[in-house]
Structures are given as C-alpha cells and as structure tokens.
Amino acid sequence: MTFLKGFLDQVEDWFLKGQRFAMARVVESIGSSPLPIGAAMLVGPNGEALGSVSGGCVEGAVYHTATEVLSGAPPRTERYGYSDADALSVGLTCGGILTILIEAIDRDTFPHFEEVIAHVREGEPVAWVTGPVTTTGAEVHRIVLDGNKPSGTFGDAALDTEIAGLLKSSLHHSASGLHRIFKRGVSCSIGAPDEESNSLNLFIHALTGPPRLIVVGASSHAAALASLGRALGYHTTVCDARPVFATGERFPDSHEVVREWPDRYLMHTPIDARTAICILTHDARFDVPAVLAALASPAGYIGVMGSRTTHHDRNRRLCEAGVTTEQMRRVHSPIGLDLGGRTAEETALSILAEIVALRNGRSGKALAAVHGPIH
Incomplete structure (x- = not known):
C-alpha cells in the first residue's frame, strides 16, 4: 500500500483541522507509465506538494491545475501523453498516456x-x-x-x-x-x-x-532482507525458534520478530498469494519442514537459500517427504537472481529482484536485452 506513504501524518493533520487540500490521482494508464493506477500527489493549504503522479514528467502541470481546484475550481480530469511539442514540458517522455483526476478534499467534499x-x-x-x-x-x-x-x-x-x-x-x-x-x-x-x-x-x-515478506532464519542475510523488503513496502516478519538470535535488537527494521519453529508458524499465520516466504537457514532441520509448510500455503513466492550441494540434498529430502515435481516448481532454489553479489545486502537485493520479477511476470533480464513496455 503506497497511497499516502510517507506523509500520512501531514494529510491527517490537514483533514482533522478542517483544512482544504487538493488530491491528484492516476485513474487510467495506457502504455508505458512511470507510476501505477492510484498514485497520488497532494497540494496542501499552503501550496506544499507531496507525492507524485508521474515521477516528474507532468508534476508541474498537475500542480498548476491542483492550485486552481484548491482555489475553488471544480474537479478536473487531465490527460497527458507524449508529443514532440510538449514532451519536455508537460508530456510523458516514456511515451505512455496518463489520465489524472484532480479534486479538492475536506470534511465537506x-x-x-x-x-x-x-x-x-x-x-x-x-x-x-x-x-x-x-x-x-x-x-x-x-x-x-x-x-x-x-x-x-x-x-x-x-x-x-x-x-x-x-x-x-x-x-x-x-x-x-x-x-x-x-x-x-x-x-x-x-x-x-x-x-x-x-x-x-x-x-x-x-x-x-502491504504484502507480507516472511523471512525464516535469524541471520545477517535476514536482517538485510527485512530492511530492504520494508523499504519496498512489504510487511516483514523474521521467524526463528532460537530466542538468543530472534531479537528485536538484531532486526530493528523488521515489523515483527517471531520466536517459534518456522513450520508451525507458517501453518497458522495469514498467508495469501501476495506473500513471499524466504527460507534462509540452509539447515535441513529447519528447511525441509518449513518448505513443506510453505507449499501447503497459497504463498506467491517460496525461495530457499543454500549452495547447489545443499539444494540437491534438500530436494532429495523433499522428494522423500512426498513433494511432487509440480510442487517443486514453486520453490525458487537456490534463491535469488544471478547478480554475483556476496554481501548480505547484495544477496537481499538479488532475492527481492527475483520476487519483484515474478510478481510482475517478467524475466529478470537486462532491459536492454528485452523488448516491449518497461512498466
């Protein structure tokens, strides 16, 4: 959930004080566009601008219209697209078309x-x-x-x-x-x-x-993954049965730290198709039961860390536990994209890059090597 992210307190303060502000939202997007449907920019009662509808391409024009609406003009719908004449002023240089709804918000409206x-x-x-x-x-x-x-x-x-x-x-x-x-x-x-x-x-x-990111294993890689996952808008959970390692102090950026056997936790915690489960323990005592529990859920992403030797040994154990070939296709192991990273932070980037690519149905290849819309 990115709507109002980063300036919720300010917007709530305006509203509760009865102050009027303008809200511009992307209501339709055709072709390549920088931000998704629902992306918003707000113009406050003193002219301050918060948020974005295009990443910068048409912000100036939207701001001008928003000030007019804020001054009493009726709600407006504006459409912005690419043209040679306005591409560098109020057009979309990416070539897409955006429809922006601009309205005033207060207790009356x-x-x-x-x-x-x-x-x-x-x-x-x-x-x-x-x-x-x-x-x-x-x-x-x-x-x-x-x-x-x-x-x-x-x-x-x-x-x-x-x-x-x-x-x-x-x-x-x-x-x-x-x-x-x-x-x-x-x-x-x-x-x-x-x-x-x-x-x-x-x-x-x-x-x-927000979608959930469940990280199994209280390691330095888990801390980096929880931190970056939170920055990308995930509600992050680190789960480990060992109380000496599963502490809030070790994972300050995680929304929650759970001290429980991971397979038991995965069996009762809410999981949906937007949930990503990352198992980073690379220990068969934790990995195999956790993977089995993850496979019993509707999680959209299941990734497991480990070397190729660990990967093959884990697969053998999972087959012995009754996991089918079709089920095995849901498991991303070794976890992450081939970025060549070695640090915990670079590994976290590799993992989240794979999660984002899978969520959007993309290949994970370099954009220069593929064709079609970027967004």
Whole structure:
C-alpha cells in the first residue's frame, strides 16, 4: 500500500483541522507509465506538494491545475501523453498516456476520508469510489467500503448496492481502476462500447494493505532482507525458534520478530498469494519442514537459500517427504537472481529482484536485452 506513504501524518493533520487540500490521482494508464493506477500527489493549504503522479514528467502541470481546484475550481480530469511539442514540458517522455483526476478534499467534499486515513495507517483493506468521472472532471459522490460495511451513498439504493459489489471485487483482486456502470444495472470495464447517455464512469481506489515478506532464519542475510523488503513496502516478519538470535535488537527494521519453529508458524499465520516466504537457514532441520509448510500455503513466492550441494540434498529430502515435481516448481532454489553479489545486502537485493520479477511476470533480464513496455 503506497497511497499516502510517507506523509500520512501531514494529510491527517490537514483533514482533522478542517483544512482544504487538493488530491491528484492516476485513474487510467495506457502504455508505458512511470507510476501505477492510484498514485497520488497532494497540494496542501499552503501550496506544499507531496507525492507524485508521474515521477516528474507532468508534476508541474498537475500542480498548476491542483492550485486552481484548491482555489475553488471544480474537479478536473487531465490527460497527458507524449508529443514532440510538449514532451519536455508537460508530456510523458516514456511515451505512455496518463489520465489524472484532480479534486479538492475536506470534511465537506469527502466526510469519510478519515476512515480511509485510519485504514491506511493500520494497513487494513479499504476501497472507495469517486464519480461520475467525465472527460472534464468528476462529481463528488463517494462510497467507502470498510470490510463488508459501505459508508456514503450515490442517492440511489440499487446503484449503491451495485457499487458496493464492485468495491468488494476490487478489494478481492487488489485492483484500482475506472469502471462503467450502465443504468440498466450491468457493469463492465472502461473499455466497453460507449453509451454515455446510459452509463456512469466511476473510479474505484482499492487499498489492500502491504504484502507480507516472511523471512525464516535469524541471520545477517535476514536482517538485510527485512530492511530492504520494508523499504519496498512489504510487511516483514523474521521467524526463528532460537530466542538468543530472534531479537528485536538484531532486526530493528523488521515489523515483527517471531520466536517459534518456522513450520508451525507458517501453518497458522495469514498467508495469501501476495506473500513471499524466504527460507534462509540452509539447515535441513529447519528447511525441509518449513518448505513443506510453505507449499501447503497459497504463498506467491517460496525461495530457499543454500549452495547447489545443499539444494540437491534438500530436494532429495523433499522428494522423500512426498513433494511432487509440480510442487517443486514453486520453490525458487537456490534463491535469488544471478547478480554475483556476496554481501548480505547484495544477496537481499538479488532475492527481492527475483520476487519483484515474478510478481510482475517478467524475466529478470537486462532491459536492454528485452523488448516491449518497461512498466
């Protein structure tokens, strides 16, 4: 969850004091773009700018529009793309197209924004809808979904029910984006045939909390991995059964340190498809039971550290324990990409590079050696 990351306290202070600020969000992205759907930049009541919508390409133009909205202009929708004339001023040099929704936020325009802030702070899932979004702006009807409890209304019970269903689906799939709802009650993606007179375009912003990074083994490599993983937005856990090694002092950057046998911990802790499990003990007493427990979970990434000799011996033990060839394909061993690193920090970089590549369905090769969009 990157929304409001790094400036949550400031935004909460503005809102609770009743101060008005502008929020610009990426609501649609076509082709290569620097930041994902939902990326946000805020302009505070004194003109301060926080966050980013493009990594720098169009920030100046967005800031100018945000100040106008902050001064009383209606919400605006702006589209930015590459052209020879404006590529170095307000265009996207990467060649993509961004649609940015710019609106003012305060207690009057978004009374439920305090709920959003609370959920972001606690890392809990929350989704909300803004719309109808048009080519020029958006109205300010909103519904916030807190678990299964929606807040707010569009003024129509049937429409509210359909939007609540979309919010739940967006949270389940961790997907923010534009949706078109037809007045006859059928919804579809924004790319559907245009029926402007019979539809509403809505932007759903879904925040599902940070993905988990579970590191097995209280080693120096684990400390480096927990630190870098936290910097990348993961909720990090270090697990080791040895209390002398599994201490908060040794892992100051980990969100939590668990003193428990790793296989037992993996059997009861919440794990989903976004969870990465990294087993760094390279000791058969810990490795094999931990891998078996990880394979019984829906974890999206399972990696195990060790030399090639350790890797082959571990595979033999796993086969003897009944692990199938298909299951073995889920295990990334030896862990990480071939970066040639030797330090704990370089090893952590190698591991997280593999995790990010797998999560995005990419090869992990040098960009110069592949074709297609970078993002």
